[in-house]
Amino acid sequence: MSVQLNHTIVPARDRDATADFLVDVLGLEPAPVYGPFRVVTLSNGVSLDVAQAGEVPALHYAFLVSEExxxxxxxxxxERGLTYWADPYHRQPGRINRNDGGRGLYWSDPNGHNLEIITVPYGG
Known part of the structure; x- marks a missing residue:
């Protein structure tokens, strides 16, 4: 068996608002409750298990998406009036990047997690 990422925990100040935000912005299926988690499932089967947390460190989550x-x-x-940037350090607001022959951008979720979408994996 090859090693694959199955799921990761996304700490959140408000589990339900965070799961709903991810589902809404990324255009995913509703996130069901599983134990203490709201499970946001991506198209490759990996899930983001959103959990209520007192302390929420800012983390980075990158999503490989098609051009469409x-x-x-x-x-x-x-549409939601969210600020986005072309770079991970948030120095180029309102722009996208064209790194590696694709397109990419960064934005923040309600917890301060740095979210990224890219159309081409790093390195092309």
Whole structure:
């Protein structure tokens, strides 16, 4: 068996609001409750298990998307008036990047997690 990522925990100040935010902006299926988690499932079967947490460190989550999905997600980001950046340090607001021959952008979730969408994996 090859090693694959199955799930990761996403700490949140408000589990339900965070899960709903991810589902809404990324255009995913509703996130069911499983024990203490809201399970946001990605198309490759990996899940983001959103958990209530007192302390929430800012983490980074990157999503590889198609060109069409990029346009849809970017549109939802703009519709919601969310600030986005072309770079992970948030120095280029309102721009996207064209790194590695694709497109990418960063935005923050309600917990300060740095979210990223890219259309081409790093290194092309």
């Amino acid at each position: 999905e990029f346009d849809e997600i970017w549109g939802r980001i703009r």
